[in-house]
Amino acid sequence: MAGTRGWWRRNALALVAVAVLLPATVVGAAWWGWKHAYPDSGMPLWPVTPGVSGTVDLKGATWGPVKAKVITDTTGLDMPAGATLIGVTVEVTPHEDKGPDCYAPELVEQSTGRSWQSVRGELGLSWSTDEPEGCVPTLEGEKAEPYQLVLPYVVPEDAEGPFWVDIDPGQAESKFVRFPIDP
Structure with a gap:
């Protein structure tokens, strides 16, 4: 069984990609929604x-x-x-x-x-x-x-x-x- 690898090892690259891309997608979608809901970076927030x-x-x-x-x-x-x-x-x-x-x-x-x-x-x-x-x-x-x-x-x-x-x-x-x- 030396040639058989476990599921985690076979999918390590895909799991790392998901761990990086999923948060980036959420942040990107939130920014995009904010930018279009409040043009020019939004409502007056910072005095x-x-x-x-x-x-x-x-x-x-x-x-x-x-x-x-x-x-x-x-x-x-x-x-x-x-x-x-x-x-x-x-x-x-x-x-x-x-x-x-x-x-x-x-x-x-x-x-x-x-x-x-x-x-x-x-x-x-x-x-x-x-x-x-x-x-x-x-x-x-x-x-x-x-x-x-x-x-x-x-x-x-x-x-x-x-x-x-x-x-x-x-x-x-x-x-x-x-x-x-x-x-």
Whole structure:
């Protein structure tokens, strides 16, 4: 019986191939599904926080510095009872002829994850091109200029800082801008 080999030895090469190719197939299929479900590497997953300068370079622009303040004089504004108004400004300096796009910036409470959208219209404030709430689009034939996002957030009185201001510039390889603030 010297010429007879066991099943494991006869199929050793095939078993090694399966052990290597099966995990590679699973990983490849998962990556392919992710890539097509979330183009450009997916949803915003990884925050990019400012360095010492207080700014972040992402998606063809410098974001920041950011300023935040609790606004106590709400005379003339349509404020709900039991709420606090937080004003946030973010400098945006485009590096290219076309400015960056972005989704509506959110204010996020760090301790709970609760989030709020900017509410200029709901407060009774008129929309202004000088004080945009979202990224300013660059029209054909125009060159992008630096501007400042002006973001009023109404939060419940029980909301406690610190907060984050999250700005998703979209299609930024799953990265988004995150500024920590504590007004």
